[in-house]
Amino acid sequence: MRNLKAEVVRNAAKLKGWDVILRDLCPEIDSRAFDKPGRHTKCPVHGVAGRGGDGFKFFRKDFQDSGGGMCNTCGTYPDGFSLLMWVKNYGFADAVADVGDFLGIRSTEDENQQEKVNRANEQALAARRKELEEKEAASNLYHSKKLNELWKGSLPLTHPDAEPARLYLASRKILCWDREGVERVVRFHPSLSSYNEDGEFEGDFPGIVAKVTKAGLPITLHRYFLTPKGLKAPVQSAKKMCMYPTDRLVTGGGIFVGAWDKEEIDVCEGLETAWAIETGTNFAVQVHSLVNATLLEGFEPGPRTKRVRIWIDKDRSGRGEEAGMNLKKRLWEKGIQAQILTPSLPLLEGEKSVDWNDVLVQLGCMGFPQMRRAA
Numbered sequence: 001m002r003n004l005k006a007e008v009v010r011n012a013a014k015l016k017g018w019d020v021i022l023r024d025l026c027p028e029i030d031s032r033a034f035d036k037p038g039r040h041t042k043c044p045v046h047g048v049a050g051r052g053g054d055g056f057k058f059f060r061k062d063f064q065d066s067g068g069g070m071c072n073t074c075g076t077y078p079d080g081f082s083l084l085m086w087v088k089n090y091g092f093a094d095a096v097a098d099v100g101d102f103l104g105i106r107s108t109e110d111e112n113q114q115e116k117v118n119r120a121n122e123q124a125l126a127a128r129r130k131e132l133e134e135k136e137a138a139s140n141l142y143h144s145k146k147l148n149e150l151w152k153g154s155l156p157l158t159h160p161d162a163e164p165a166r167l168y169l170a171s172r173k174i175l176c177w178d179r180e181g182v183e184r185v186v187r188f189h190p191s192l193s194s195y196n197e198d199g200e201f202e203g204d205f206p207g208i209v210a211k212v213t214k215a216g217l218p219i220t221l222h223r224y225f226l227t228p229k230g231l232k233a234p235v236q237s238a239k240k241m242c243m244y245p246t247d248r249l250v251t252g253g254g255i256f257v258g259a260w261d262k263e264e265i266d267v268c269e270g271l272e273t274a275w276a277i278e279t280g281t282n283f284a285v286q287v288h289s290l291v292n293a294t295l296l297e298g299f300e301p302g303p304r305t306k307r308v309r310i311w312i313d314k315d316r317s318g319r320g321e322e323a324g325m326n327l328k329k330r331l332w333e334k335g336i337q338a339q340i341l342t343p344s345l346p347l348l349e350g351e352k353s354v355d356w357n358d359v360l361v362q363l364g365c366m367g368f369p370q371m372r373r374a375a
């Protein structure tokens with residue numbers, strides 16, 4: 001039935017557990033996402049697990065209660081209804097009707113009956129919520145401790161032992177690891193443990209760790225797994241964000257070397273891209289890496305920012321351009337000037353994407369616009 005009371009269906013869904021409901025209603029979602037909320041799987045909408053471990057996951061924190069999840073590329077869906085609307089490409093009333101139907105709420109009579117059931121179970125639901133909160137608090141403490149340990153074990157990129165990081169960056173023609181302020185944000189780690197999406201140990205590798213912050217506050221660390229000779233490590237995903245406490249939100253965050261709240265700033269997706277633009281413009285600009293398309297789209301400029309240059313990736317999927325356009329639109333609405341800069345290279349047959357790092361490797365400084373050095 002259409003026009004059911006959303007709250008009645010929502011509470012009934014919590015009682016049943018969104019995991020049970022969505023598993024049945026969404027066969028297009030990889031079952032491994034249900035087996036372990038928080039695990040990345042192939043996105044049910046945009047189809048491929050893209051670069052840098054992009055993909056879909058349910059919220060680790062409260063999936064059973066909320067039904068929420070996110071795709072690094074497509075966006076965030078805070079509850080089961082919004083998730084269904086996204087996966088099925090239909091409206092809110094359809095999502096409520098679908099869930100109602102699955103739960104046997106199909107008429108006004110069913111609805112009244114369910115309201116009574118919901119009320120009778122209020123205490124049980126509250127108890128479950130409390131149990132979840134306690135578990136979450138313990139896990140948050142664990143993750144924040146792990147992040148601190150990892151950072152403490154890191155070295156500046158200029159340290160003699162950080163050769164794998166420098167070899168990797170040099171292979172991408174990037175030469176700004178010794179830039180002022182880098183050591184406070186991007187560092188080398190001699191031994192990072194890599195686990196694949198199934199939680200299987202893949203080995204310990206040297207790598208780069210980058211602090212992801214939001215408005216100056218640390219959120220998590222982004223890791224780049226390398227070999228001792230500076231190649232990408234032979235793992236499922238060579239770039240991975242660390243797990244972080246659920247009371248922190250990564251949206252709006254990024255890898256900010258230097259002041260993030262300036263009148264004029266430059267942003268892009270990947271760290272290599274950011275540093276390639278700096279190298280390619282002969283250090284006329286300082287570029288902040290927002291890690292991936294979703295974070296780029298969600299970027300929040302500081303109160304002083306008046307102009308933003310968005311250096312986008314050109315992807316086969318069009319996602320990089322879309323994220324850039326969405327950010328540009330949002331910035332203009334805030335009264336901030338925004339400009340998009342697209343890599344000056346064609347996307348060739350068989351290539352998934354080109355970014356400004358490819359421009360630097362193939363064209364050198366010639367591939368970059370002439371930039372005046374900021375005062």
Ligand SMILES: [Zn+2]
Pocket residue numbers: 043044045046047055056071072073074075
């Ligand atoms: Zn997606």
